[in-house]
Amino acid sequence: MSQIAVSVRQVSHFFDERSALNELSFSLPSGQLMALLGHNGAGKSTLIKMILGLLRPTSGEVNVFGRAVTTSGAMTEIGYLPENISFYDKLTGHEVLSYFAALKGISKQTVNRLLEEFGLAYAQHKSVKDYSKGMKQRLGFAQAILARPRLLLLDEPTVGLDPQASQFIYHKIKQLVTQGSTVIVCTHELQLVESQLDLALILGRGRRLAFGTLDELLHSGNMNLRVEHPRLDSLVVTHPLLKSFYADGGLNCPVSQREVLMKYLILECQLYDVKVSTPDLAQVYHAKMAQMQVLNELGLSLTPGDI
Numbered sequence: 001m002s003q004i005a006v007s008v009r010q011v012s013h014f015f016d017e018r019s020a021l022n023e024l025s026f027s028l029p030s031g032q033l034m035a036l037l038g039h040n041g042a043g044k045s046t047l048i049k050m051i052l053g054l055l056r057p058t059s060g061e062v063n064v065f066g067r068a069v070t071t072s073g074a075m076t077e078i079g080y081l082p083e084n085i086s087f088y089d090k091l092t093g094h095e096v097l098s099y100f101a102a103l104k105g106i107s108k109q110t111v112n113r114l115l116e117e118f119g120l121a122y123a124q125h126k127s128v129k130d131y132s133k134g135m136k137q138r139l140g141f142a143q144a145i146l147a148r149p150r151l152l153l154l155d156e157p158t159v160g161l162d163p164q165a166s167q168f169i170y171h172k173i174k175q176l177v178t179q180g181s182t183v184i185v186c187t188h189e190l191q192l193v194e195s196q197l198d199l200a201l202i203l204g205r206g207r208r209l210a211f212g213t214l215d216e217l218l219h220s221g222n223m224n225l226r227v228e229h230p231r232l233d234s235l236v237v238t239h240p241l242l243k244s245f246y247a248d249g250g251l252n253c254p255v256s257q258r259e260v261l262m263k264y265l266i267l268e269c270q271l272y273d274v275k276v277s278t279p280d281l282a283q284v285y286h287a288k289m290a291q292m293q294v295l296n297e298l299g300l301s302l303t304p305g306d307i
């Protein structure tokens with residue numbers, strides 16, 4: 001059984017009277033990538049600060065690799081790339097990384113290897129003020145993994161980066177996960193993280209709106225997939241089952257009923273070449289946000305479980 005990297009149990013946090021996290025619970029197994037999602041002010045940064053041990057929950061428990069985060073042991077195992085990282089920009093890239101390496105007791109060889117690996121060797125003796133946003137972000141990423149952390153927290157790692165630079169960052173993330181690291185990526189760029197994630201945690205107003213694999217989110221959210229084929233127009237006339245799913249020239253069917261519908265289309269309708277569009281992470285996210293909004297408008301407070 002895989003070890004639990006991060007365990008959050010019944011965590012609430014209040015800033016003065018204001019709730020930032022509310023009875024949040026989830027467990028992240030080690031070696032997995034979790035996307036941390038939610039609207040502005042949902043509580044993502046508050047959660048990250050707790051995992052880093054920078055903020056104590058008002059109530060509840062946060063453990064990293066089985067230890068309370070306040071213990072110094074857990075902290076050395078965590079790498080962190082903050083949002084909009086900035087460095088003392090009179091230093092060169094080499095000096096910045098060497099400074100962090102000295103703090104963490106990491107060798108010069110590792111600094112040189114990382115500068116090479118992150119495509120910064122050619123600019124290592126240039127001042128950071130002359131680095132592009134992508135170069136600064138790569139330097140920040142290299143800083144975060146200097147000590148080969150078992151858990152890596154990345155806050156908006158690709159915001160403002162061009163597609164190639166973003167692809168580079170996600171390629172690195174994938175490599176680390178393949179090597180056994182656990183990674184939490186906090187992001188609003190749902191399309192970029194979708195193909196990489198093992199698990200997603202969606203927060204709304206400090207509460208857990210959803211947690212699970214993309215497949216689990218699709219099922220729990222009662223999301224619809226869409227099936228299209230030129231013959232559907234005529235088939236709905238003779239097949240009442242299809243009529244119940246039919247709208248705007250296609251079939252809208254709950255993801256959970258996919259297999260039943262596909263079998264029916266093949267065996268009863270001899271349709272083998274339908275076009276199936278499965279909902280994506282963005283659709284799940286928007287559906288969860290819409291559900292939250294409706295419940296709030298009805299004055300119903302959300303339960304701690306997923307909606």
Ligand SMILES: Nc1ncnc2c1ncn2[C@@H]1O[C@H](COP(=O)(O)OP(=O)(O)OP(=O)(O)O)[C@@H](O)[C@H]1O
Nearest residue numbers: 015018019020038039040041042043044045046047
């Ligand atoms: N130091 C603080 N003092 C008072 N309130 C705070 C503090 N930090 C966060 N909050 C409040 O807590 C709530 C959660 O904020 P948090 O920064 O965790 O959200 P977030 O999901 O990271 O948002 P964003 O996507 O905008 O970064 C918000 O209502 C915010 O205003």
